[in-house]
Amino acid sequence: MPTDVAIDARGAIDLLKELRALTADDNGAQRLAWSPMWIKAREWFQAKLRALPVEHHYDAAGNSWSTLKGKSEKALLIGSHLDSVPNGGWLDGALGVISAYAVLKRVAEEYDGKPPVTVRLVDWADEEGARFGRSLFGSSAFAGTETIEADRGRTDSTGKRLEDALAECGVRINEIGNAGIERKNAAAYLELHIEQGPVLESMNLPLGAVLGTKGVERHLITFHGQEAHSGSTPMNARRDALAAAAKLALEIRPIAKKHPDAVCTMGSVKTFPGIVTAVVGRCEATLDQRDLNADVLAAMYKEAQEKSRQFAQEENCTVEWSRIWNIAPEPFHPQLIEFCEQAIRETVGRSHRLPSGPLHDAAEVSRCGIPTTMMFVQSLKGISHNKIEDTSEEHLELAIVALDKLAQKTMDWIQKAGTKGSREQGTGETAS
Numbered sequence: 001m002p003t004d005v006a007i008d009a010r011g012a013i014d015l016l017k018e019l020r021a022l023t024a025d026d027n028g029a030q031r032l033a034w035s036p037m038w039i040k041a042r043e044w045f046q047a048k049l050r051a052l053p054v055e056h057h058y059d060a061a062g063n064s065w066s067t068l069k070g071k072s073e074k075a076l077l078i079g080s081h082l083d084s085v086p087n088g089g090w091l092d093g094a095l096g097v098i099s100a101y102a103v104l105k106r107v108a109e110e111y112d113g114k115p116p117v118t119v120r121l122v123d124w125a126d127e128e129g130a131r132f133g134r135s136l137f138g139s140s141a142f143a144g145t146e147t148i149e150a151d152r153g154r155t156d157s158t159g160k161r162l163e164d165a166l167a168e169c170g171v172r173i174n175e176i177g178n179a180g181i182e183r184k185n186a187a188a189y190l191e192l193h194i195e196q197g198p199v200l201e202s203m204n205l206p207l208g209a210v211l212g213t214k215g216v217e218r219h220l221i222t223f224h225g226q227e228a229h230s231g232s233t234p235m236n237a238r239r240d241a242l243a244a245a246a247k248l249a250l251e252i253r254p255i256a257k258k259h260p261d262a263v264c265t266m267g268s269v270k271t272f273p274g275i276v277t278a279v280v281g282r283c284e285a286t287l288d289q290r291d292l293n294a295d296v297l298a299a300m301y302k303e304a305q306e307k308s309r310q311f312a313q314e315e316n317c318t319v320e321w322s323r324i325w326n327i328a329p330e331p332f333h334p335q336l337i338e339f340c341e342q343a344i345r346e347t348v349g350r351s352h353r354l355p356s357g358p359l360h361d362a363a364e365v366s367r368c369g370i371p372t373t374m375m376f377v378q379s380l381k382g383i384s385h386n387k388i389e390d391t392s393e394e395h396l397e398l399a400i401v402a403l404d405k406l407a408q409k410t411m412d413w414i415q416k417a418g419t420k421g422s423r424e425q426g427t428g429e430t431a432s
């Protein structure tokens with residue numbers, strides 16, 4: 001069905017500005033999850049939603065659901081997160097939630113409050129994990145992949161327990177898994193987000209279709225050498241743990257460059273004893289490797305391990321690896337990626353497919369089997385999680401219009417799938 005009612009993209013941008021004025025200070029957005037400012041943002045948003053013919057509730061993990069009931073119970077989910085990192089930007093997460101609101105409003109008007117399929121707006125709780133170190137909190141509870149037993153003991157920087165912060169927001173830690181009930185009838189999930197990287201800007205493109213989120217291998221690598229006096233130890237007698245780590249820090253670049261979208265980062269290096277007059281006896285380095293293809297990720301991990309052993313041997317050291325964390329790549333749904341590209345081309349003429357380096361709630365939704373994709377809009381200078389995070393208003397407007405087209409295509413697809421179910425295979429390329 002063609003859309004007769006135009007989406008109010010300007011109005012959505014005005015709402016984003018209103019939210020910024022309400023929840024940011026001189027250092028940026030302060031919508032830290034489970035904090036009074038976050039609750040204020042959510043209450044502000046609820047007041048806006050009251051104008052629409054939707055049912056609203058918070059689920060057992062604190063995710064906020066606004067449902068526009070359709071003729072079919074099969075539901076299109078659209079959303080993102082209102083929480084921000086401390087001193088964050090005005091668009092990360094908020095853009096996805098406010099643009100979903102604009103879509104919901106358009107659909108409600110167009111179909112006189114009764115669209116052919118149900119449309120649900122979701123504001124995920126604590127996407128950022130900035131306070132307790134547990135990212136994707138609400139969406140993982142929804143997906144049934146939460147790790148609450150492991151997370152129970154988490155505290156914030158003031159020593160406050162996660163469990164207590166949740167309770168203050170009406171969330172009981174033992175019950176968050178009940179958020180899984182919201183998966184019922186979910187037929188697709190869409191999320192518009194700022195890219196948070198420089199790729200679209202470098203290609204001079206406003207919008208891109210997201211292939212999926214990259215898998216991550218994160219390790220602590222410890223090189224063991226021998227502490228020794230910097231004056232008395234001849235160069236050829238040293239077992240310098242930093243020298244071995246330094247070689248690896250350079251080697252991860254050619255390892256990543258063998259694959260078009262892969263990235264490897266040595267983000268932290270600590271030396272012991274760490275004084276100016278001693279050869280480094282022990283060096284602890286962290287390695288973060290990411291790619292959308294699981295085989296590429298495994299190959300990079302193996303190669304970095306082999307190289308680390310080679311460099312340890314060259315420097316007369318030893319090396320040990322311990323995994324900090326890992327997550328598998330999550331390729332998005334081929335048919336929805338195809339719809340996303342179509343919507344982008346219809347809006348701005350050209351599109352590009354790209355993987356997401358950062359994780360998103362969409363990865364959790366996709367992981368539990370719900371067809372999912374995301375749309376990225378260009379980030380100026382590729383900067384995010386910072387008050388200078390920005391996107392031109394012209395591009396924001398295009399993004400909201402394109403998301404609306406994507407939502408309509410997806411609604412039509414869900415409706416068509418009807419009794420066949422919504423998991424039929426698409427015709428697009430596979431996301432690898």
Ligand SMILES: [Zn+2]
Binds near residue numbers: 092093
């Ligand atoms: Zn985000």
